[in-house]
Amino acid sequence: MKTRQLHLTAFFLLLLTFIPLLGQDKIKTDSLLSVLNKSPHDTTKIDLYISLYREYLNDSTQARDYIGKAIDLSVKLKDEHRFCLSSLALAHFYYSAGLLSEAQGILNEVEKRLSRVDNQTVASSFYMEQGLVSLANGTYENATYSFLKAKRIFEAMGDTVGIGKCHTNLGSVYWTIEDLDKAMEHYQQALKLKKPDDKLGISKVLGNLGLVARAKNDYVKALDYYQQSLKICQENNFELESAINLQNIGVVYEKQKDFDTALQYFIQSNELSKSIGDKIGILYTNIGIAAIYGNLGAYQKAISRQKEALKMAEELDVRAMIKDIHLNLAETYEKMGDYLISLAHRKKYEIWKDSIFSENHLNQVRELEIKYETEKKDKQIILLAQQKELQEKVAQRQATLKNVFIGGAILLALLAGLLWYTLRLRLRNQKTIALKNEEIREVNFKRELTELEMKALQAQINPHFIFNCMNSINEMILNKDNKNASKYLTKFSKLIRMILENAEETEVSLKNELELLEAYIQLETLRFQGNVAYNIKVLGDLDTENVYLPPMVLQPFVENAIWHGLRHRQDIDGGKISVSIEQQENQLVCHIEDNGIGRQKALALQQQSVYQSKSLGLKITEERLRLLSRELKKQLVRITDLKDNYGNAMGTLVEVYIPTS
Numbered sequence: 001m002k003t004r005q006l007h008l009t010a011f012f013l014l015l016l017t018f019i020p021l022l023g024q025d026k027i028k029t030d031s032l033l034s035v036l037n038k039s040p041h042d043t044t045k046i047d048l049y050i051s052l053y054r055e056y057l058n059d060s061t062q063a064r065d066y067i068g069k070a071i072d073l074s075v076k077l078k079d080e081h082r083f084c085l086s087s088l089a090l091a092h093f094y095y096s097a098g099l100l101s102e103a104q105g106i107l108n109e110v111e112k113r114l115s116r117v118d119n120q121t122v123a124s125s126f127y128m129e130q131g132l133v134s135l136a137n138g139t140y141e142n143a144t145y146s147f148l149k150a151k152r153i154f155e156a157m158g159d160t161v162g163i164g165k166c167h168t169n170l171g172s173v174y175w176t177i178e179d180l181d182k183a184m185e186h187y188q189q190a191l192k193l194k195k196p197d198d199k200l201g202i203s204k205v206l207g208n209l210g211l212v213a214r215a216k217n218d219y220v221k222a223l224d225y226y227q228q229s230l231k232i233c234q235e236n237n238f239e240l241e242s243a244i245n246l247q248n249i250g251v252v253y254e255k256q257k258d259f260d261t262a263l264q265y266f267i268q269s270n271e272l273s274k275s276i277g278d279k280i281g282i283l284y285t286n287i288g289i290a291a292i293y294g295n296l297g298a299y300q301k302a303i304s305r306q307k308e309a310l311k312m313a314e315e316l317d318v319r320a321m322i323k324d325i326h327l328n329l330a331e332t333y334e335k336m337g338d339y340l341i342s343l344a345h346r347k348k349y350e351i352w353k354d355s356i357f358s359e360n361h362l363n364q365v366r367e368l369e370i371k372y373e374t375e376k377k378d379k380q381i382i383l384l385a386q387q388k389e390l391q392e393k394v395a396q397r398q399a400t401l402k403n404v405f406i407g408g409a410i411l412l413a414l415l416a417g418l419l420w421y422t423l424r425l426r427l428r429n430q431k432t433i434a435l436k437n438e439e440i441r442e443v444n445f446k447r448e449l450t451e452l453e454m455k456a457l458q459a460q461i462n463p464h465f466i467f468n469c470m471n472s473i474n475e476m477i478l479n480k481d482n483k484n485a486s487k488y489l490t491k492f493s494k495l496i497r498m499i500l501e502n503a504e505e506t507e508v509s510l511k512n513e514l515e516l517l518e519a520y521i522q523l524e525t526l527r528f529q530g531n532v533a534y535n536i537k538v539l540g541d542l543d544t545e546n547v548y549l550p551p552m553v554l555q556p557f558v559e560n561a562i563w564h565g566l567r568h569r570q571d572i573d574g575g576k577i578s579v580s581i582e583q584q585e586n587q588l589v590c591h592i593e594d595n596g597i598g599r600q601k602a603l604a605l606q607q608q609s610v611y612q613s614k615s616l617g618l619k620i621t622e623e624r625l626r627l628l629s630r631e632l633k634k635q636l637v638r639i640t641d642l643k644d645n646y647g648n649a650m651g652t653l654v655e656v657y658i659p660t661s
Contacts, residue, residue, distance in 0.1 A: 046070050046082045053089055060097070060277065067093060084110050084122045091129050095136065098280045098316040103133050124153040124162060131169055135176070138320040144173050164193030168205055175211055184212045203232040203241055210248060219252050226252065243272040243281050250288060254295070263292045283312045283321065290328065299336050306332065323352035343474060350467070466496070468559065472527055484526060491523045502551040510581070510588070511544035517554050517579065524562050532566055532575040539582035549588060549658050554579070556621045557592050557637075557654050565596020565652055568605055588658040598641055598649025629659050 049070035056062040070086035087110050094103035107130050114123055131146030147169045154162030171186030191205045210225030230245035232238070250265030266288040273281030290305035306329050313321040330345035469492050476485035498516050502508050518536055525532045538544055558577065566575040574595070581590045596602070618637075625636040636657050642650040 042073055042077055043079060043082065046073050046077075046079065046086065049073070050086055050089055053093075060093075063093060064090075080113050080117050081119060081122065084113055084117055084119075084126070088122070088125045088129055091133070095129065095133055098283075098318065100133055100136055101317055103129070104137075107133060120153050120157055124150045124157070124159075127153070128162075128165065128169070135169070135173060136318070140173055140177060144170065147173070160193050161195070161198075164190045164201070167193070168201075168208065171208060171212075175208070175215070178215070180212050180215050184209070187212065199232050199236050200238055200241065203229040203236075203238065203245075206232070207241070207245055207248065214248070214252055214255065217255075219256055222252050223249065239272060239276050240278055240281070243269045243276070243278060243285075246272065247281070247285055247288060254288070254292060257295075259292050259295050263289065266292060279312065279316060280318070283309055283316065283318070286312070287321075287325065287328065290332075294328075294332055294335070299332055302332050303329065319352065319355070323349055326352060339473075339477065343470065346470070468563075469495075469523070472524075476527070484529075488523065488526050491519070491526060495519045495523055499552065505551060507548040508551045509545050510538075510542070510547040510549060513549060513551065513554060514538070514544065514581075516552065517558060520555055521558060521562075521577065524559075528566070528575065532562070532577065534577045534579070536579045537581075539580055542581070542583050547583070547588065547660065549660065550624055553621055553624060553658060554590055554592070554656065556618050557590075557656060560618055561592060561594040561596060561652065561654070564602040564606070565594045565598070568597045568602060569595075583660075586660055588660055590656040590658065592654040592656070593642070593651060595642075595651040598643075599639070599652060600641070601649060625656070625658060 049066045053063050053067040053070065056066060067086055067090045071083065071090065074080075074083035074086055087106050091103045091106040091110070094100070094106065107126065110122075110126050111130075114126060117123075127146045127150035131143045131150065134140075134146060135143035147166050151163060151166035151170075154160075154166060167186045167190035171183045171190065173183075174180075174186060175183035187205055187208050191202070191209070194202050194205065206225050206229040210222045210229065213219075213222035213225060226245050226249045230242060230249070233242040233245060246265050246269035250262045250269065253259075253262035253265065266285050270282060270285035270289065273285060286305050286309040290302045290309065293299070293302035293305065306325055310322065310325045310329070313325060326345045326349040330342045330349060333339075333342035333345065473485055473488055473492065476482075476488060495516070498519060502512070502516075514536055518534075521532075521534045521536075525534070558579065561577055566577065569575055577592070577594045579590065579592050581588060583589075597605075622637055629636060634657075638655040638657075640653040640655070642653055644650050
């Protein structure tokens with residue numbers, strides 16, 4: 001059962017929200033009502049309505065009623081400041097209830113008034129709430145931007161509590177995109193800034209630290225963090241957070257294959273979520289329970305829970321979870337042997353995945369934080385320039401005084417000149433050091449960016465290849481060729497295992513790559529009933545175990561030769577494909593030759609076809625090779641059309657140049 005996606009999204013319930021407090025002390029409900037009845041001032045009533053909203057948070061009807069009155073009275077009085085405060089409270093109310101579209105609508109109204117209100121408290125609250133809603137919707141770049149904007153305002157205000165909450169939320173963004181070290185760094189910063197009496201905040205950060213430890217497979221430390229958080233929550237009657245910790249403890253036991261214990265914790269969390277009306281919590285625990293049933297072989301129970309969760313996710317419009325549930329259903333039906341329904345859900349998963357995620361998530365999130373730090377440095381540079389300008393004005397005043405006090409002015413001018421020269425020399429040295437540091441950071445950043453781009457492109461090639469293979473299986477099933485479909489699926493599973501073993505690697509040995517390539521060709525020849533001959537050879541004394549290249553860099557070219565060259569031969573029995581590889585200076589040269597119908601005829605057939613596929617795999621592979629090459633204008637892929645003496649197509653020769661140093 002695919003539960004990893006569940007664990008990647010459940011975290012946002014642990015995020016620290018921020019709603020500005022209008023008073024320093026907590027006022028009892030009866031006291032608030034008494035003051036409300038006696039208050040003659042409408043503006044005071046708005047503040048009291050917001051305070052009563054907080055007191056009635058456990059009663060959603062009453063809470064919604066009071067915050068609605070605060071908004072209505074703010075509109076009546078044309079009090080933009082209090083309208084924004086009460087609207088932010090309502091947006092958080094919708095967010096907590098899982099009504100993300102409604103929350104976003106309220107935030108859009110507040111955003112229109114930010115410039116008119118011009119209040120740091122309102123602005124910081126807005127960006128925190130906007131970040132939470134964006135994160136829940138899976139738009140991670142927008143969430144990062146909002147949290148960084150809020151952090152900048154808190155820093156200007158000197159609000160360490162707000163800064164700590166921003167660190168918590170930024171940690172959750174990095175945890176979601178699986179940059180665990182960066183997530184741990186932000187969570188630890190948040191914990192340092194927590195005040196001892198902030199029990200709820202401490203418990204949430206401990207829970208998030210547990211998530212990171214769990215993602216690193218350090219289950220002992222993860223359980224310790226969760227148990228610490230759960231103890232604080234139970235002692236202080238934090239029911240929502242208790243439910244979250246119970247669920248996360250269940251996940252750890254599930255990871256350790258202790259399914260019975262895991263199921264007990266999931267059920268406890270589910271029942272507690274139902275008792276407090278937490279729809280999001282019910283959704284996630286249903287998925288967790290379904291995962292346990294799947295591991296125990298109770299597939300019908302698992303499907304029942306998954307369908308219930310899917311319906312709830314659609315009602316709440318939690319798009320990331322809709323995507324994950326379709327994948328879970330696909331895998332459950334596959335285990336039951338119902339491949340057609342499994343394939344239908346897997347296609348829906350791919351559609352949702354493409355609509356939510358992009359290859360640039362990690363790069364864009366990092367870029368936003370780098371921009372934020374750069375802007376801070378720009379402000380420091382402006383401050384230094386202002387200081388320099390001030391010094392120049394001082395020098396001008398001293399020059400004017402020289403005409404009045406000749407002797408003293410000369411001395412003052414000498415002193416001023418010496419001071420100016422010293423400051424200028426110091427500034428020059430500082431700029432030189434800053435430039436050197438910037439050059440070092442630039443080199444490191446480009447190197448890290450190249451690695452990230454390589455991983456992103458590698459992550460794209462695998463779904464593309466898997467999608468093509470699934471189409472082949474589907475074609476066999478539709479043609480009722482069940483025997484070959486079963487053989488194909490068996491070989492396909494072995495090939496997928498090889499691909500997954502290389503998934504996190506940026507480079508693999510040539511021996512590993514050729515083994516994977518041969519396995520793929522064998523898979524495709526099965527589709528052609530063994531009528532395609534192939535030959536793979538290594539020329540010279542090339543050490544295949546000690547030569548490295550990016551994984552799956554040759555497979556798209558072989559795939560293209562088979563699908564667009566050999567497949568359309570009328571005499572498929574004569575189909576041949578030959579692969580040879582040799583070392584030439586600092587690069588590997590691979591020749592891929594087929595005796596297919598040639599590119600011109602293949603293009604004509606493709607244009608006549610209803611389904612006109614795009615060579616996405618070739619495009620991605622060329623981009624990957626381009627990242628490896630320092631010579632940007634160098635041709636890395638050369639394609640030659642093979643023809644006989646009469647100009648008839650005899651096949652295609654592809655030469656691939658792979659830089660190795």
